Amino acid sequence: MKRPVDVWLKASVAGSIWAASEIVFGSFLHNLQIPFSGNILTAIGLIVLISINYTWRDRGLLWRSAVVCALMKTISPSAVIFGPMIAIVSQGFLLEFSTRLVGRTIAGYLLGSMLAMSWNLFQKIVNIIIFYGFDIVELYKSLVSIAEKQLSTQLQLTWVPIFILFAVYALAGLIAGFVAIGIGKVSRSTNTESATKPETGNPFIPNTRPLLFSYSLPWLFLTLIFILSALFVLHTQSVFIWFPYTIVISLIWVIRYKRALKQLKKPYFWGSFAIITFSVAFVFGKLNPILSTTDALILGLQMNVRAMVMVLGFTVLGTELYNPNIISWFRNSRFKKLHFALELAFESLPIFMNALPDFKTFVRKPVSVIHGIIAYSEQRIAELHGKYGTSKVIFVTGKIHGVKTTFCKELLRRVKEKNISVNGLITDKIYDKEKLIGYDLTDISQNRTYPFLRFAHMGQQGTVFGRFTVIDEGLHAGSRIIERAIESDSAFVIIDEIGRMELEGTGWHKALKNINSANGKCFVITVRNEFLPAMKRLMNADECLVIDLSKFKGNNYSKAMEEIEKPCRN
16 A cells, blocks of 8 residues: 655644644734734644655745644634635745745745735735725725825825835844754754653644534535626625615525524624725725715725625535545545545644643743754654554456456465465355356455355345345444454455445455555555456555456466565565
8 A cells, every 4th residue: 555655644744734734823812812822823834834844855844844734724613714725825835936946045045034024914905805896995095195195195005005014024034044943953963852742632633524514416506606796796796786686695694504504693793894884985085086985985884794605605614524424535536645644634733732831931942942843744754654554565466257366365374384374265166057146245254254255146134235135244244354454463465355335435344444454564456457456546555566367377376475575674
């Protein structure tokens, strides 16, 4: 089986550390309403990434770690996750871009850190425009125009406040970069073997997945239609049409999605609502005599309603994206390496959450805290390598009614002759007076046979699957055999004939998925040629060894067995 390559293993650890800091320190900062808490969390994340990159020099580690961390933000108790997720991913890519452009040098890290921190301001500006429309730009320009008149200056001040803010953000990124470089150099020059594993307790990890919620792909697409249609109506119709239309949509969302209601309960939402509305009425009414006070108030209301639709709409989209069908597609798509890395990251998250001190301790001793976490991360990688990085899967393929089972029996005999411990199962055809009636399976370790498949027309009790009736005794026995083989000390495991049932989520599907937890074993699995591509995707084994028996003449499989034994000896 192909495990996540080293860079994905490391990304799972780095992303988990970043996510742990977001959860532990983010909760403290946001609960106390500390200003610029997002920038403080960004600085901590940059320090973590750059410091780790001094030890792990893998190409692509920075952006992969950011993607893992961003996806882990879905456990945040906040319903608004798209903004932080986009910010984290963008910061990771900007840091990766800078180190590739300038190199993994002081200049590269400092440039990346400044760009990543400045992204926060850029994204805030873009978000404001998305939520309120370009009318907010006109409001800003009008306010600047008023300031120019009050100051009696001939200078164009439109860009001055923005340039000043970008300079402040870039300076903050520069400081974070210098701190990260200092910690990274210390970590790289210090022996990490003495790092101790943090105590693992039971930190609270919030789960935002609504319980017993009826996910629906049609509702997902309907929400997209609602958002687009609301934006169209807002900018083409009168207030007597767009106001009731958007209110109806919002009520539908609030009734079906309780998370959306939380957004309307936040004080800052209604505070900004009032500020924007009356600011527009005052500024536009003063500078544009053609625009009446009523029209200006309606314009302010329109901007706020647009913002409400966007916030609620993205909240609803975030809820529907938890749909198990979407998650299943993600797990089995070309992103399966990322999915497995994400699973490892969630496995590591409680460890790193428990290892982080309270925010006050971090402020007093940031260098020692981050250095300690990075030092242990090396040991965490070794643990993941031991748990997930050594098992091998070899597929033996052939046509239907081929010689796969015969090959497995010969391989079993050869392995036993070499005193290699072996486990698993083999399926055999069962005949009644030379007429094929089904298949039985044999437990290799106990040499016990169980009835498994019989042709459906025979009336055998069990679950009908295609032409066959699946006998419960054999089905359950097969699952037990595979699970026992995974947990056993056997170095060699043979699983004869898997296919359509497993691909459709039945049969031994669940037991096969547990192969991910095996350590140091060699799995030889037979599968028909037509099912091989799908089976490789199911088992995350794109680059595994495949033995095609049709390529060997006669019954001379010695070379095929040597091809199997070679990787299993390594």
